[in-house]
Amino acid sequence: MEKKPVALLTPAPIGSRWIAAFEKEAPEQAIQLNEAISNPEAVELLLVWKHPEGSLKNFTKLKLLYSLGAGVDHLMSDPELPKEVPICRIVDPLLAFSMSNYILLAVLDFQRRMDKYRWDQQNRVWDHYALPERDLRIGILGLGNLGQDAAEKLVQLGFEVAGFSPSPKTISGVRCFHGDGLNSFLNTVNVLICTVPLTEKTRGLLNASLFEKLPKGSFLINVARGKVQIEKDILTALDSGQLSGAFLDVFEEEPLPTGSRLWSHPKVQITPHIASITKPKAGVQQILDNWSRLQKGEALLHQVNVQKGY
Incomplete structure (x- = not known):
């Protein structure tokens, strides 16, 4: 050099x-x-x-x-x-590896209802919970390098996976949507994983209107950028049951203000922007x-x- x-x-x-x-x-x-x-x-x-x-x-x-x-x-x-x-x-490549591992952790945490077991441990409760009655249908919003790697690993674990990107993509084992197919994509999934870059088009994308297009009780994972999400809309969707939970690594303001209700919401898991470094x-x-x-x-x-x- x-x-x-x-x-x-x-x-x-x-x-x-x-x-x-x-x-x-x-x-x-x-x-x-x-x-x-x-x-x-x-x-x-x-x-x-x-x-x-x-x-x-x-x-x-x-x-x-x-x-x-x-x-x-x-x-x-x-x-x-x-x-x-x-x-x-x-x-x-290690960035994609660590990001995919984080996403797998979040999906399995939701599937195995680990939030309930964490609460039980804190309260000294011995109980058993059935796995979700419906199969998980995982949707990855954003099929760049990181999203595609996560999609492939989820397929390898046997999950049903769909993905959305602005332009057409072909990924083995993944049902891919693009362009005007966003609504159809959202209607088919009950675990939404956001990996999109922050652009003027994606700013505020995770909002009330988008959540209403998901099946009721869907689960949200955001590892993209904090300004892609509208946090007050996430809280409203959680309180109404439109979202059954959220696993969030990024936030509109970082560090997340101590006064944010996300810290104490029983349906939210928070990490401090560490999904991939x-x-x-x-x-x-x-x-x-x-x-x-x-x-x-x-x-x-x-x-x-x-x-x-x-």
């Missing part, structure tokens, strides 16, 4: 892990983090995650902008986003490879379609 200025804009704890990975994988490459960036006008490769608002305008000679994660909504929403600079994102070691190798490709004039890997927002 040619020694060009490289900078990191990300919260310090995250940045320190990436710097350590660069020091191990590419010790010849100097990396500057946040306030230590001495000359932003000279930076050609910028790595970002949850960067300070307005900070991108200082980097006037960028050749490549990298999101240190699978999502790029933190960049797409920035009015200072350079229009002519290519944007790439990390695609880590990018490993810096794998990310560094992708960044080095793409930077080399850029220098050679070759096509970049995992480049973001700015018009689509992912």
Whole structure:
């Protein structure tokens, strides 16, 4: 990798892990983090995650902008986003592995009624609960890399799986819907797993109108982005029985405010945005490879379609 200025804009704890990975994988490459960036006008490769608002305008000679994660909504929403600079994102096989494991955990937790057994343990109750009388019909809303991997693993476990994406997809063992087929997709599933990217089209997608299209008593799992869901609508659907439960890893505001009713709702399981976390070691190798490709004039890997927002 040619020694060009490289900078990191990300919260310090995250940045320190990436710097350590660069020091191990590419010790010849100097990396500057946040306030230590001495000359932003000279930076050609910028790595970002949850960067300070307005900070991108200082980097006037960028050749490549990298999101240190699978999502790029933190960049797409920035009015200072350079229009002519290519944007790439990390695609880590371990990211899909950990995401699929989380989804499997959530599905099995619901199927085996583990929420009831957790309550019983806290209250010293010894009881047995029958498995759900109806078969689970799992629907994955979003069939990108992460959604497709989860769909394939659920099929391997014997679940009936459907999926929806804007464009046609073919996945063995999965009934795929696309385009205008969203309502038909929702009508067929009773466990809805959301893995869509956050775009203007998906913002607020998980709302009262969508929940009404699901069979009554459906279960919701959201591992996408918090702003894809309307939390007051989730609570209303839970209280009415339209949703029988929710397993949520992401929230409209993070950390989730202590006053949120989601914390104490008996039908909600909460985790703090940990369904999948990018490993810096794998990310560094992708960044080095793409930077080399850029220098050679070759096509970049995992480049973001700015018009689509992912």
